Amino acid sequence: MKKKLIVFTLLLAVVLLSTGCSARPETPIDPSSGIWDKYFVYPLSYMLDFFAKLLFNNYGLSIIVVTIIVRFLVLPLMITQIKSTKAMQELQPEINKIKEKYKDNPQKINEETMKLFQKHNVNPLAGCLPILIQMPILIAFYHAIMRNSHIASSTFLGIQLGETDPFYILPIIAAITTYLQIKVSSGANTSVNNQAAQQQKIMSIFMPAMILFIGISLPSALALYWVIGNIFSIVQSKIVYSK
Numbered sequence: 306m307k308k309k310l311i312v313f314t315l316l317l318a319v320v321l322l323s324t325g326c327s328a329r330p331e332t333p334i335d336p337s338s339g340i341w342d343k344y345f346v347y348p349l350s351y352m353l354d355f356f357a358k359l360l361f362n363n364y365g366l367s368i369i370v371v372t373i374i375v376r377f378l379v380l381p382l383m384i385t386q387i388k389s390t391k392a393m394q395e396l397q398p399e400i401n402k403i404k405e406k407y408k409d410n411p412q413k414i415n416e417e418t419m420k421l422f423q424k425h426n427v428n429p430l431a432g433c434l435p436i437l438i439q440m441p442i443l444i445a446f447y448h449a450i451m452r453n454s455h456i457a458s459s460t461f462l463g464i465q466l467g468e469t470d471p472f473y474i475l476p477i478i479a480a481i482t483t484y485l486q487i488k489v490s491s492g493a494n495t496s497v498n499n500q501a502a503q504q505q506k507i508m509s510i511f512m513p514a515m516i517l518f519i520g521i522s523l524p525s526a527l528a529l530y531w532v533i534g535n536i537f538s539i540v541q542s543k544i545v546y547s548k
Contacts, residue, residue, distance in 0.1 A: 334452050345445035350453050357455065365461020368450075368526055372533040375442060376541075382438060383538070387545045390490065392427045443530075450526040466526040475528035476520025480513040482535035487512060489542045 336347040349371065357367040376383075400418055407413040422429055450456050450467070457467030464470055487509045520528040 332452055334449070341445075342448075345441060346448040346452070349442075349445050349449040353449060353453060354455065357459075362455075362459075363461070364456050364459040364466055364526070365464075365529060368461075368466070368529050369533050372530050373537060376534060376537045379438060379442075380541070383541060384545060387490070387542055389428055391546060392425060393429065396421060396425060396427065443527075446530055447523065447527060450524055456524075456526055461525075461529065464525050466529070467524050469521060469523065470525040470528060473517075473521050475525050475532060476517050479520050479528045479531040479535065480517035482532055482539065483516045484509055484513040486535045486538050486542070489539050489546075 334342055334347050334350050336343040352371045352374070353364065353367050355367075356370045357364045360366040360370070399421055403417045403421065404414055407417065421427075459466045464472075464475060470476055487505070491505045491509075516531060520531065
């Protein structure tokens with residue numbers, strides 16, 4: 306079931322990114338044009354402009370501040386996800402015993418595994434919820450950046466935020482921090498079986514590669530968003546796993 310959830314999440318990410326990237330950059334942000342602009346794109350664009358003015362018209366710093374604010378807003382969900390993942394990791398030895406005991410009866414394995422989750426109040430779906438919530442935010446960020454005329458002409462550390470990074474600096478850092486985030490999130494799990502370990506290995510390669518590919522194709526401002534968001538998540542995971 307976990308494998309199917311991962312595949313579903315990745316497919317949803319591709320669909321959402323494809324949908325978001327189809328927007329025309331020249332389309333003005335109009336909060337009266339519909340729910341998407343009013344409740345997702347416009348608030349983010351307004352926050353970017355607001356903090357940029359406070360930070361001497363530096364939209365790079367503004368993106369960093371807004372990213373941190375957004376991360377704090379979804380922090381309760383992220384902590385729930387990490388705790389759920391940690392709980393499932395702690396139950397892995399018992400899950401392995403169930404699989405070994407009922408190896409010829411897949412239905413019984415599912416039943417006993419669900420009973421184990423219920424006994425320990427673990428929700429196997431909790432790990433995907435923050436990802437599903439963050440995807441609309443990321444797409445809204447894309448719209449806010451692409452349709453914000455001020456960002457198109459702004460630079461941060463010599464990098465044009467409204468254009469792709471010609472030197473791939475931010476996309477590469479985004480890919481590296483994505484890899485580190487995955488390793489930190491899975492590093493505390495010492496009881497995974499071979500199949501789970503293989504899945505983690507695939508994710509630690511596929512996700513950074515996907516981030517790198519997307520990062521070199523989209524405005525640098527998005528890569529900056531990923532870098533800051535990943536660093537936030539790494540620190541957050543370290544703190545939660547240490548408890």
